[in-house]
Amino acid sequence: MKQLHSYLRLFGVGLLLSCCCVISVQAATLSSTVNRNELGINQTLVLTVIYDDQVDSSAIDVSSLVSDFDVLGVSPQTSSSMTIVNGVTENNSTTRWSITLAPKREGKLQIPSFTIGSAKSQPISISVSDTASTGSTTAANQPLAVSVSVEPDSVYADQQFILKVQLVVTQNLSDLGGSQLSIEGGDIQPLGQQTYQQVDNGIATQVVELRYAIFPQKAGDLTIPSLRYTGVLGGRRSIFDSFGMRGEQVIARSQPITVAVKPKSERANASWFPASEVAVDSSWSSDISQLKVGQPVTRTITITAQNQRSSVIPPLPSMLDSSYYKSYQDQPQLSDEVTEQGIIGTRIESQAIVASTSGELRLPEIRIPWWNTQTGEWEDAVVPEQVLVVAADDVGLTASGSEPGVSISNTSAAQQAVADQTESVEALSNLVWIAVVSVLALIIALQFFVIIRLNKQLTAIREHPMSVLDEQDLSAEEAWSVVLDQLKKEDPSGTRLALTHWLRIALQADNDTPLTVLLATLNDDQLSHEVARLDRTLYQHGEGFNPDQLATAALAVRDKFESDYKGSTKSALPPLYPS
Structure with missing residues (x-):
């Protein structure tokens, strides 16, 4: 009997558990x-x-x-x-x-x-x-409206056009946002945004205006896709809103716009360069009315293009070296200015020129072809031809600019002086006449002796700088002439020795001052960099040094200190060991 009661209790507990499971498992x-x-x-x-x-x-x-x-x-x-x-x-x-x-x-x-x-x-x-399509899209009947326009609607490849996006919102709209502008086949440059108030059909609204400069990459149809912007109407969160809803979210979309892009216009020997206006300016680093043989001067040409990027402005044609001058081109400087009307691109090119002969030095005109987007025609921006008057240097260079000597006019003048003196003493006694002739003959002999010796000296310097530089008592101009000769020969060993000798003279340093100390005194990063490349060529068999870039760096140092110390009786460079 007890066993039966136990079975009944177990059955009841099992039934109760089953009911609970049925209730809870749904x-x-x-x-x-x-x-x-x-x-x-x-x-x-x-x-x-x-x-x-x-x-x-x-x-x-x-x-x-x-x-x-x-x-x-x-x-x-x-x-x-x-x-x-x-x-x-x-x-x-x-x-x-x-x-x-x-x-x-x-x-x-x-x-x-x-x-x-x-x-x-x-x-x-x-x-x-x-x-x-059933009514106006202005803020008079919508909390958010968007309009998109382009100017102009037909352009050439690489020509700028302006995309303007206007968002008109009501005063109670918050959390304004939109999709990022992306145009396939077009380069985009944001020009900024402005916000202002206006009244639309009696409703006070706020206008957010976004402007972009667009540059199509190729000819054909360029599509500006539909732009989507969103906001929250009545955006204050209620304390009774358990699900965090902050008001109705509204959306506005613009219609896609297609811009017709015309192909580039071809012109022989001209790069494609479209702009609404191009200006060119030329300037010099020093007074060119006092130019001398062997004295470097830098010409800077600035090209400014309205509504175009600096990367599209073509480089200037290279100046070919001649027997009259040597030129060294610097790296161009590119910059873009962002304005409300678009991009203003600027390209600056600098070129150092060293005259190798006295007289008139003619620099030919430079023509920069560009496509006028306003007239639809090719035009030329022109740097006019310029004539420089170059005076002989202080060591009596001849017309070749490389060998010293007496000019023809000076020799003729000496001979004429002899003739005049001879005629003037014919009336004197024989003794006086012989004395005068003897003195003149001695002067002429001494003159030719000095000229021949100087000629041999400078010739040895240019042909064998490694062996004779330290033995010569040269001026800074003579030492600089040797530097240029070694750069023209692309001789790294001769260039290093000549540069060291010139800097010692220019800085008034001792004859045993190493080049590293001279460079530290100058504190010129560009020249130090180029000398480091020169040393790698000499001692590590690394990358070859670039004579043009080294010359440009050295010329820049020379120009700078000649400008700073112009008109001074001191050396063109500050002394290494000031007193």
């Missing part, structure tokens, strides 16, 4: 609802998905919506509750997603079903109409 459900199923193309809707159990916020995949909708925001929320009925405790959990959607097109769209485990929601049909 299949979870998944449902989808929307706040509207008919809307305009510039309106939004809120999709609410509810699952009556607690799951991770990533349990539903919203990527299935992006084919027909822009997903503007996803706000997941979870909640839990507990109820007790007839002594039975029941726990309830819910996960809710609030998803703000904006339709991408008109017509019949569908929100697909979602699946979590075995639960599945039903799809929802949405009807989207073109509300923009």
Whole structure:
């Protein structure tokens, strides 16, 4: 009997547990609802998905919506509750997603079903109409409106046109945002934005204007895609809003715009360079009216292009060296200025010129072809021909600029002086006549002796600088002439020795001062860099030194100190060991 009672108790407990399981184990459900199923193309809707159990916020995949909708925001929320009925405790959990959607097109769209485990929601049909075609899109009847315009609407490849985007918003619209501008086949340069107030049909509105400079890369149709901007209407969050909704989200879209891009216009020996205006300016680093043989001077040419980037401005034609001068080109400087009207590009080129002969030095005119986008014709920006008057240097260089000697005019003058003296003493006695002739003959002999010796001296310096430089008592100009000769020969060893000797003289340093100390005194990064390349060529068999770049760096140092100490009785460079 006791055993029967035990079985009954066990049966009762099992039945009670089974009932509890039946009550607590129920299949979870998944449902989808929307706040509207008919809307305009510039309106939004809120999709609410509810699952009556607690799951991770990533349990539903919203990527299935992006084919027909822009997903503007996803706000997941979870909640839990507990109820007790007839002594039975029941726990309830819910996960809710609030998803703000904006339709991408008109017509019949569908929100697909979602699946979590075995639960599945039903799809929802949405009807989207073109509300923009039924009335004005101004802020008078819309909280957000957008307009897009271009100027001009037909351009050439690489020609600038301005894209202007105007957003008109009402005073109670917040959280304004939009998609990033991207144009296939076009370079984009933002020009900035401005905000101002205006009254539209009696409604006070705020206007945000964005401007861009666009440069099409090739001929054909360039399409500016539809631009989308969003905002929140009545954006203050309510303390009673448990799901964090901050008001209705509104959207505005612009219509796509097509710009016709014409092909480049061809011209022989001319790079394609479109601009609305081009200006060119030329300047010199020092007074060219006092130019001497062997004295470097730098010409700077500045090209300014309205409504064009500096990268499109073509380089100037190279000046070919001749027997009259040697030129050294510096690296160009490019810069772009952003203005409200567009881009102003600037290209600056500098060139050091060293005259090798006295007399008139003619620099030919420089023509820069460019395409005038306002007239639709080719034009030329011109740097006029310039004539420089070059005086002989202080050591009596001949017309070749490389060998010292007496000019023909000086020799003739000496001979004429002899003739004049001879005629003037014919009336004197023989003794006086012989004395005069003897003195003149001695003077002429001494003159030719000095000239021949100087000629041999400078010739030895140029041909064998390694062996004779330290033995010569040269001026700074003579030493500089040797530097130029060694650079022309592209002799790294001779160049280093000649440069060291010139800097010792210019800096008034001791004869045993090393080049590294001289460079440290100058504190010129460019010259130090080029000498380092020279040393790698000599001692490490590294990259070859560049004579033109080394000459440019040395010329810049020489120009700088000649400018700083112009008119001074001191050396052109500051002394290494000041007293």
